[in-house]
Amino acid sequence: xxxxxxxxxxxxxxxxxxxxxxxxxxxxxxxxxxxxxxxxxxxxxxxxxxxxxxxxxxxxxxxxxxxxxxxxxxxxxxxxxxxxxxxxxxxxxxxxxxxxxxxxxxxxxxxxxxxxxxxxxxxxxxxxxxxxxxxxxxxxxxxxxxxxxxxxxxxxxxxxxxxxxxxxxxxxxxxxxxxxxxxxxxxxxxxxxxxxxxxxxxxxxxxxxxxxxxxxxxxxxxxxxxxxxxxxxxxxxxxxxxxxxxxxxxxxxxxxxxxxxxxxxxxxxxxxxxxxxxxxxxxxxxxxxxxxxxxxxxxxxxxxxxxxxxxxxxxxxxxxxxxxxxxxxxxxxxxxxxxxxxxxxxxxxxxxxxxxxxxxxxxxxxxxxxxxxxxxxxxxxxxxxxxxxxxxxxxxxxxxxxxxxxxxxxxxxxxxxxxxxxxxxxxxxxxx
Numbered sequence: 009x010x011x012x013x014x015x016x017x018x019x020x021x022x023x024x025x026x027x028x029x030x031x032x033x034x035x036x037x038x039x040x041x042x043x044x045x046x047x048x049x050x051x052x053x054x055x056x057x058x059x060x061x062x063x064x065x066x067x068x069x070x071x072x073x074x075x076x077x078x079x080x081x082x083x084x085x086x087x088x089x090x091x092x093x094x095x096x097x098x099x100x101x102x103x104x105x106x107x108x109x110x111x112x113x114x115x116x117x118x119x120x121x122x123x124x125x126x127x128x129x130x131x132x133x134x135x136x137x138x139x140x141x142x143x144x145x146x147x148x149x150x151x152x153x154x155x156x157x158x159x160x161x162x163x164x165x166x167x168x169x170x171x172x173x174x175x176x177x178x179x180x181x182x183x184x185x186x187x188x189x190x191x192x193x194x195x196x197x198x199x200x201x202x203x204x205x206x207x208x209x210x211x212x213x214x215x216x217x218x219x220x221x222x223x224x225x226x227x228x229x230x231x232x233x234x235x236x237x238x239x240x241x242x243x244x245x246x247x248x249x250x251x252x253x254x255x256x257x258x259x260x261x262x263x264x265x266x267x268x269x270x271x272x273x274x275x276x277x278x279x280x281x282x283x284x285x286x287x288x289x290x291x292x293x294x295x296x297x298x299x300x301x302x303x304x305x306x307x308x309x310x311x312x313x314x315x316x317x318x319x320x321x322x323x324x325x326x327x328x329x330x331x332x333x334x335x336x337x338x339x340x341x342x343x344x345x346x347x348x349x350x351x352x353x354x355x356x357x358x359x360x361x362x363x364x365x366x367x368x369x370x371x372x373x374x375x376x377x378x379x380x381x382x383x384x385x386x387x388x389x390x391x392x393x394x395x396x397x398x399x400x401x402x403x404x405x406x407x408x409x410x411x412x413x414x415x416x417x418x419x420x421x422x423x424x425x426x427x428x429x430x431x432x433x434x435x436x437x438x439x440x
Contacts, residue, residue: 010114292354
């Protein structure tokens with residue numbers, strides 16, 4: 009794939025060989041200039057917008073080839089410059105020294121687009137075959153056999169339904185996905201097979217597609233007859249009768265459960281600590297920035313706590329790192345339980361934890377919360393072969409008293425925590 013790294017000032021830092029070959033520009037020619045200067049006026053304006061969102065707000069984005077087929081003036085290597093190659097671009101913010109760079113990952117999806125066009129062509133051919141079947145009775149058996157063989161070999165589930173979503177055809181793969189054969193569902197809208205909570209939403213989208221003669225495409229949860237929950241994606245194009253009215257839809261049904269679960273796992277891994285399942289440092293700092301912005305607008309207060317475990321190294325040295333992991337997971341659960349659901353807890357690194365308390369800036373409330381944390385942390389921890397106790401040192405900073413930006417609050421709370429640790433008291437300390 010192609011890689012373009014853009015600095016916080018919007019200038020190109022990295023331009024790999026893949027891009028060089030397709031843009032006709034060497035990295036040495038573009039390093040230090042903007043995308044607009046490198047490509048001229050031939051860049052889709054959406055590219056500049058998502059790059060700016062990544063640099064300013066840390067937002068990720070994807071420019072799908074379906075909506076933005078050729079966002080950059082890139083051409084197949086050695087294939088001339090008559091037609092841009094089809095592209096998909098992932099825009100990812102990269103944190104560096106307190107600010108964001110922007111990484112563009114460019115993929116050539118020309119072949120994917122070609123295959124999609126081929127699939128559409130095949131779908132049109134199937135539609136023509138069906139129309140021909142209704143006009144020529146003598147061709148009925150041969151054409152039906154041809155269609156069913158194509159449907160049997162299709163890797164996706166194929167279905168046909170009337171405008172009311174009653175299925176008139178299911179191929180073998182579609183029956184396997186749904187766990188029902190055609191005889192069981194004929195005469196009943198397939199939407200009725202969905203969980204009750206999904207039916208109204210999907211039915212509204214189907215009716216809109218039928219009324220406007222547009223394509224139906226939606227993902228939804230589905231409960232198989234054996235009780236297993238799956239994620240499905242259905243896409244269908246409208247069919248018209250001889251009078252031009254919508255007679256139904258023909259489309260595909262795919263089981264996308266694995267894709268959904270992988271996406272959920274990837275998102276969780278990207279935002280959470282693998283050991284404690286708390287927010288990781290990067291995600292916590294994003295929430296902190298957002299919370300400060302919100303508090304500033306409504307003149308609210310929020311508090312940031314830094315928690316550091318006392319003599320955690322001694323537990324690792326005495327009982328081993330597995331015991332240390334057990335302590336970290338136990339402490340993470342205890343801290344989480346003594347806080348409100350809207351409060352955010354993160355493993356900030358090593359044996360350090362961070363807590364963001366919104367709408368909580370008065371001393372009495374903070375004292376009560378920190379007292380609960382000290383009590384919870386100090387309870388015995390079962391390591392299997394013995395019990396251990398551990399204390400903690402806590403530093404606190406309050407917005408806007410101790411700072412009006414994330415760095416100021418983080419620095420203040422960190423200093424307060426170390427001051428508490430030096431005092432060997434484990435109490436709250438706020439340095440001057």
